[in-house]
Amino acid sequence: MNPGPQTITHLFGKSYLPVTDTLIIGWVSVILIIILAKYLTSDLKLRPEGKQNIAELFITAVYDQIEPMIEGEGWKFLPFIATIFIYIGFSNLIGLVPGVPSPTADLNTTLGLALVVFLVSHFEGMRDKGIWGYIKSFGQPVIFLLPLNVVGELAKPISHSFRLFGNIVGGGIIITLIYQAAPGLIPVPLHAWFDLFIGLIQALIFGMVAIAYIAVAKQ
Amino acid sequence: MVEINSTLLWQVFNFLVLLWLLKRYLYGPIKEILDKREKTIKNEIEEAEQKHEEAMELKKEYKAELKRARDKSSDIIDKAERRARERAKEIISKAKKQAEKIEEDKLAEIEQAKVEARKEIRNEFTDVTLKAAAQMIGKELDREKHEELMAQYIENLDEEKLGDVQ
Numbered sequence: 001m002n003p004g005p006q007t008i009t010h011l012f013g014k015s016y017l018p019v020t021d022t023l024i025i026g027w028v029s030v031i032l033i034i035i036l037a038k039y040l041t042s043d044l045k046l047r048p049e050g051k052q053n054i055a056e057l058f059i060t061a062v063y064d065q066i067e068p069m070i071e072g073e074g075w076k077f078l079p080f081i082a083t084i085f086i087y088i089g090f091s092n093l094i095g096l097v098p099g100v101p102s103p104t105a106d107l108n109t110t111l112g113l114a115l116v117v118f119l120v121s122h123f124e125g126m127r128d129k130g131i132w133g134y135i136k137s138f139g140q141p142v143i144f145l146l147p148l149n150v151v152g153e154l155a156k157p158i159s160h161s162f163r164l165f166g167n168i169v170g171g172g173i174i175i176t177l178i179y180q181a182a183p184g185l186i187p188v189p190l191h192a193w194f195d196l197f198i199g200l201i202q203a204l205i206f207g208m209v210a211i212a213y214i215a216v217a218k219q
Numbered sequence: 220m221v222e223i224n225s226t227l228l229w230q231v232f233n234f235l236v237l238l239w240l241l242k243r244y245l246y247g248p249i250k251e252i253l254d255k256r257e258k259t260i261k262n263e264i265e266e267a268e269q270k271h272e273e274a275m276e277l278k279k280e281y282k283a284e285l286k287r288a289r290d291k292s293s294d295i296i297d298k299a300e301r302r303a304r305e306r307a308k309e310i311i312s313k314a315k316k317q318a319e320k321i322e323e324d325k326l327a328e329i330e331q332a333k334v335e336a337r338k339e340i341r342n343e344f345t346d347v348t349l350k351a352a353a354q355m356i357g358k359e360l361d362r363e364k365h366e367e368l369m370a371q372y373i374e375n376l377d378e379e380k381l382g383d384v385q
Contacts, residue, residue, distance in 0.1 A: 004227070016225060023226050023233075031236045037245040044252045046259060052252075059249045082239040092312045107225035116231055 005106040022106035029090050029103060058082070065208065069215040077214065080120065084113065085207045092168060092199025096191060102199075105168045106162065110206075114161035117210040122153075125217030134217075160209055167202045171195065345369045 008024060011017035040055040048056055062082040065076035072203055095102035103109045126134040138149040171194030178190055349365055 005222075011225075018224055018226070020226050023229050026230055026233045028308075030233050033237060034240050034244065037241055041245055041248045044248055046252065046256055048252075055245065055249055056253065059246065075250065078250075079238060079242045082246065083241055087234055087237055095248075099303065103230070106226060106230075107221050108223060109230040111223065112227040112230040113234055115227075116234060174323065 005101065005108070020106065020108075021101050022103045022109060025094060025100060026091065026103040026109065029087065029094055033086055033090055042094070059133045062207075066211055069211050070218065081207050082194055084210055085203055086116070088164065088206050089200055089203035090112070092196065092203055095172065095199065096195045102168050102172065102195075104164055104202075105172050110161035111157065112166040113206070114157040117160065117213055118157040121210075121213040121217040124214055128218045156213060160206070162211075163209075164202050164206050167198055170176070171198055341373060342371070344373075 005020035007018040007020050009019050011019055037055075040051045044052055058067040059082065060079070062085060063074045063078055066077050066081055070077055091109065094100055095105065122134070125137070128134075129137060137148045138153070140149075175190055175194055178186060195204040345366055348369060349362070352365075
């Protein structure tokens with residue numbers, strides 16, 4: 001049993017360019033998400049109906065999460081945060097399909113996203129306070145806390161990515177074990193718990209933490 | 220099981236592509252329709268407020284107009300009443316004048332009749348006295364002279380005794 005990402009092939013035959021199953025599922029996820037988005041927004045009306053309501057509800061719900069934390073810039077950060085919600089949520093849920101690994105069960109995915117959030121939050125901090133002003137803010141409230149603050153900042157993407165990765169991989173491992181020990185109906189509620197519930201909660205947490213990191217950097 | 224490789228960059232690339240595509244196909248259109256709806260609702264509310272204001276103004280105008288009309292009608296009635304009163308006064312005064320005139324005419328007529336009657340009486344009296352005198356003295360007096368005498372006599376009578384009869 002190897003619950004980690006499996007290398008399917010190598011791009012251009014180079015050993016340093018492996019194509020893993022999680023990456024392929026990631027591509028499939030992107031395509032499916034785009035098809036779904038196109039479908040949801042195919043016939044937008046001033047008076048929303050059916051699928052348009054779902055799209056609007058989702059967008060405004062994400063906006064309502066961002067706006068109180070980053071005041072006045074809800075719409076600016078909405079694409080970034082909503083894409084995190086969508087991509088991670090979809091990646092977690094796709095693990096419900098038997099035999100399909102979640103892209104988020106690969107540390108490469110979660111760390112990649114966490115690094116993007118890391119870069120965005122620092123970039124926004126610097127844009128708001130100026131580069132020197134932002135660097136100086138690490139020496140607050142007293143200068144000898146600078147190393148602690150820097151370590152804290154560096155720990156952010158690690159904790160951010162490992163939280164998601166650990167949850168999804170842990171769930172996957174437990175379910176695999178249960179499948180081996182007691183196949184049949186017993187894994188079904190566990191699937192619901194680990195893939196549906198934990199999957200959505202972790203997507204929400206990842207997105208909320210991203211908002212919080214950006215908001216903190218901008219303060 | 221945990222290995223960091225080029226998949227990390229691929230996933231970042233996936234994420235950025237997805238971000239770009241969703242911006243184009245999901246967030247953009249949704250934001251647009253939300254803004255459009257907000258604008259429409261705002262416009263409609265503003266329009267409704269404006270219409271309400273207009274209606275209130277019209278109501279005020281109509282009220283003023285109604286008041287004006289009422290004032291005017293009462294004015295007209297007042298004027299008509301005044302005119303009627305004046306006309307009635309005029310008619311009455313005219314009638315009075317007419318009555319006075321009739322009275323005057325009648326008085327003049329009476330006066331005239333009186334004068335004529337007196338003249339007639341005087342003539343008759345002259346005749347009678349003439350005849351009586353002629354019979355008494357047996358001769359006829361000269362009429363002209365006699366008339367003069369009679370007139371003098373009557374004149375005296377008028378002044379002394381018959382003053383009331385006039």
